[in-house]
Amino acid sequence: MEFDGGRGVGTLRFAATTARGGEGVRLWRTDLYLPSRVETFLAEHGRPIRYNYLSRRWPLESYQTIFSREDDPSGASAEMPSASRPFTTKLVTSLVTLGIRVAHIVLHAGVSSLEHDEPPQPEPYIVPARTAKEVTATQRRGGRVVAVGTTVTRALETVATPNGSVTPGRGWTELVLGPDRPSRVVDGLITGWHPPQASHLLLLEAVAGPELVDAAYRSALDNGYLWHEFGDTGLFLP
Numbered sequence: 001m002e003f004d005g006g007r008g009v010g011t012l013r014f015a016a017t018t019a020r021g022g023e024g025v026r027l028w029r030t031d032l033y034l035p036s037r038v039e040t041f042l043a044e045h046g047r048p049i050r051y052n053y054l055s056r057r058w059p060l061e062s063y064q065t066i067f068s069r070e071d072d073p074s075g076a077s078a079e080m081p082s083a084s085r086p087f088t089t090k091l092v093t094s095l096v097t098l099g100i101r102v103a104h105i106v107l108h109a110g111v112s113s114l115e116h117d118e119p120p121q122p123e124p125y126i127v128p129a130r131t132a133k134e135v136t137a138t139q140r141r142g143g144r145v146v147a148v149g150t151t152v153t154r155a156l157e158t159v160a161t162p163n164g165s166v167t168p169g170r171g172w173t174e175l176v177l178g179p180d181r182p183s184r185v186v187d188g189l190i191t192g193w194h195p196p197q198a199s200h201l202l203l204l205e206a207v208a209g210p211e212l213v214d215a216a217y218r219s220a221l222d223n224g225y226l227w228h229e230f231g232d233t234g235l236f237l238p
Helices: 040-045 089-097 128-142 149-159 198-208 210-222
Strands: 002-004 009-020 024-035 123-127 144-146 168-172 188-192 232-234
Touching: 024 089, 123 149, 123 188, 144 149, 149 168, 149 188, 149 198, 198 210, 198 232
Parallel strands: 144 188
Antiparallel strands: 002 009, 009 024, 123 168, 188 232
16 A cells, blocks of 8 residues: 655555454554654654544644653554543652652553453553562552553553562563453552443453442443543542
8 A cells, every 4th residue: 555645655564453343453563664764754744543522633742641751762652641641740749749659660552442342452561670669669568559551550460470579571461451360469540431341341340349440430421521531530449
């Protein structure tokens, strides 16, 4: 498939499918042959994924959170890691002042618009040694480990040992939490609201329990909470 990028014709070759939804193939892995570097080409011609509830386009800066790092060479997110969108420098400072430790991991959020019964896509992550040490120390003090987002949850649970301790690690996680794989590390979760798709709800239930998740979603529906990346955010503390 050829397309005109404005400064020459590029070629796109469909290599493999990566996701199938209720209406067939939704995501493809492709090889790109461009007149410039991929990053340069996308910066000029690409645009973020936009859900149909948005009335207009937003600039790329609107999809960045305060935790984003432009100098990270390992890749980029397909969508905004929206759970951290409400965080501001003032809020993080207040949390630290209250004695809440903030530990960082490197992650690149995949496509979150999953179809019914479709498992989450593999996502790259890096859990640094310092963060693993912080999480383990919090557990030993009897503190609560609150993940900001489902992607963070998957990363921490991927490097968790069967006894619940955390080790440093990096790679791609294909972990799907649920009844057969409950949460070992994360016991609190900050997350946006998504359509009630099986894989997302199973992860929430693995952390917070089905009763709390069911009550929270009923409340969100009753009160007209907004979903997806520019919507509302919930805090699950079982």
